[in-house]
Amino acid sequence: MSGLLLFKQLLTKECCPGVHWDSARNRLKFAARSLFMPLSTMKYLSGLTNTACCDAILKKQPLLPTKLQRPYLSINFHRKNKSAAICDHYRITKSVLPPAIFSRIYSNEPFYLCPVEGKESLCHLWLDVQDAFNKEGELTLEMRDDAGEILARSAFTLLDLNEKRTLFIGALQGGVSEQAHHAIRAATKNCHGVFPKRILTEVICLIASLFQCQQIIASSNETHIYRSRRYRHKKLTQWVADYNTFWESVGGTANPQHEYILPLTLPRKPADEIASKKRAGYRRRYQLLDNVAQAVCERLQLPQPENKTDVQHNLI
Structure with a gap:
């Protein structure tokens, strides 16, 4: 056709x-x-x-x-960029994912990725295409607690940008309901102190690696689509997220276009920099993240990439 x-x-x-x-x-x-x-x-x-x-x-x-x-991904994306990005995304996902997984993701129901096993209860990761984020990415990664409360969501697109395979994050936000704040705090405690947004970012970095991405770029406070002329007056009053602070907390650095370049693997604090009385807690956090990574790879039926966690950085 x-x-x-x-x-x-x-x-x-x-x-x-x-x-x-x-x-x-x-x-x-x-x-x-x-x-x-x-x-x-x-x-x-x-x-x-x-x-x-x-x-x-x-x-x-x-x-x-x-x-x-409509505005798409970032105010830096123009008509030609948008068209290429969207078509790239489906070409890339189709070429990397097993056919059955690709078809399942684009079926009517959200695609269940894996549980996140905490101290006392489970949270859950879902991959979906959500209309609420259709301007901020082609896929939405979502974390919910056992009661179904949304803890964090992120939208992203896979594309070729400046001759580099790229994962571009157009949105990252926490829960929006009145109960979300309490649920996020409970989930963080349950996950050994790891915030839901941090877990999502770890999984996004893993997805970037599984799709052989050479860079991860994220929209910022200055380049989010709500900064576009179309939405500036209508949506900006709803803006509550501070993307810049979060991206910097996970090792992101701003580029000349005022977007953030994120590390391909989020760095972890080495054992010799952790006080002995806190090491057991850090081990549990890292084990939780490693378990999630393994479960995601198994669910997507893709081989797990080599683990690169030796970069020193103050984290979690």
Whole structure:
């Protein structure tokens, strides 16, 4: 199927991947915005139609055809970057993941990654495509407690950027409900003092390694999509996260584009720098993270990369 044919089918509802496309007003807005960038739109839609399992991906992400018309990943991404990034993501994931795992991730239900076994209870990691984060990444990694309370979520995209395989993090946030603060504090205690966001970041670094990424880049307070002109007044008042401080706490450094470059492996404090009375606690933390890494690799049916944890850094 060509990009032009997909465009026609979306406008006529021959292709209706979600309720968004039931609305004539939404279809008209899509058509009008496409007229301002006809060549880019056709090239982008053609790229989508050439993607393996295009129909399944569209059902999972009905707004995918509109992404060229919205801010995406970072305010530094422009039309050409966005189109390439999205098409790259599906090409990369399809080439690395076993076919059954790829199909399962893009099925109707969230993909269960693994449990996080704490001192007294379990938390759980899920990989999904969530509409709430469709402008901040193609995949969402989520951590929940045993009661289903969201503890942390992160959205990211895999792409080739400046000739480097890259994992780009567009969002990282904690829980949003009234009970989330208490749940996060309880989960941190249960996980030997490791914050849920830290666990997610460890898993994201692992995913980057599994997909042979050469760099991990994260949006910052200055480059998050809510800083774009489109959302500056509507969404910025909702902004509560401090990305910069968190990225720096895990060893990230700002680049000239005001994004953060994260280490491919988050460094761990060596034993000789830990007071003897605290070493047992650190061992339990690191063992928890290692157990999660092993479980993620087994679930994705990918070989676990070599462990590189000898970099000295004040952590956890």
